[in-house]
Amino acid sequence: MVGQKLFFHSPLSPISFSQKESPSLLLRLIIHELIQADYLIETPPLDLAPFSWATKAGSKNKIQEYVSLLTTAFPHLAKESKKIEANLDQPCNKLVSYLEPFITACRTNENLLFFLLKHEKSVSIKSILDKICPGQLTELRKTITHQYKKRGFRIPRWSR
Numbered sequence: 012m013v014g015q016k017l018f019f020h021s022p023l024s025p026i027s028f029s030q031k032e033s034p035s036l037l038l039r040l041i042i043h044e045l046i047q048a049d050y051l052i053e054t055p056p057l058d059l060a061p062f063s064w065a066t067k068a069g070s071k072n073k074i075q076e077y078v079s080l081l082t083t084a085f086p087h088l089a090k091e092s093k094k095i096e097a098n099l100d101q102p103c104n105k106l107v108s109y110l111e112p113f114i115t116a117c118r119t120n121e122n123l124l125f126f127l128l129k130h131e132k133s134v135s136i137k138s139i140l141d142k143i144c145p146g147q148l149t150e151l152r153k154t155i156t157h158q159y160k161k162r163g164f165r166i167p168r169w170s171r
Contacts, residue, residue: 033084034084034085034113034116034117035117035120035122035123036122037077037080037081037084038110038113038114038117038123039122039123039126040077041074041077041078041081041110042107042110042126042127042130042136043126044069044070044073044074044077045069045074045103045104045106045107046103046104046107046130046133046135046136047069048069048103049069049102049103049104051069051070051071051074051099051100051103051106052069052070052071053071053072069103071099074099074106075096075099078092078095078096078099079096081095081113085113085116087116088112088113088116091109091112091113092113094109095109095110104133104134104135105135107133107135107136107139108135108138108139110139111139111142114127114139114143115142115143118143121154121155121158121159124151124154124155125155127139127140128140128148128151128152128155131148
């Protein structure tokens with residue numbers, strides 16, 4: 012363990028990226044954090060404010076950890092991950108748009124696509140979905156359903 016970086020916020024580590032699902036899971040964690048907030052702030056060591064849950068600020072420390080894992084998860088997109096690391100002071104919706112190359116790299120992962128569809132009301136997510144499959148969200152839903160059926164999940168009637 013000597014010489015290894017400690018991760019306090021991320022459930023993932025550089026070792027976990029040997030698994031197929033890890034890169035898309037990392038993207039879902041990053042996107043979830045970014046669409047919940049308007050901007051990022053350094054996480055104070057101890058937050059005693061009684062209403063801190065109502066703030067529109069996200070944890071910059073958490074996003075820094077997640078983004079540092081992008082180069083491990085997507086070694087061919089190292090330049091793009093450095094761009095995100097350098098721009099963490101940008102508004103969160105701008106940071107989501109920087110994730111487009113990573114999302115495009117995982118565009119066949121039904122879990123990531125389902126997550127994006129669940130959050131399609133977010134303007135930044137909607138624009139990425141329009142680029143991945145312009146005007147074909149119903150086809151995308153069918154593809155996701157088909158992928159889940161292949162894996163053995165029973166699909167409810169309302170989703171067909």
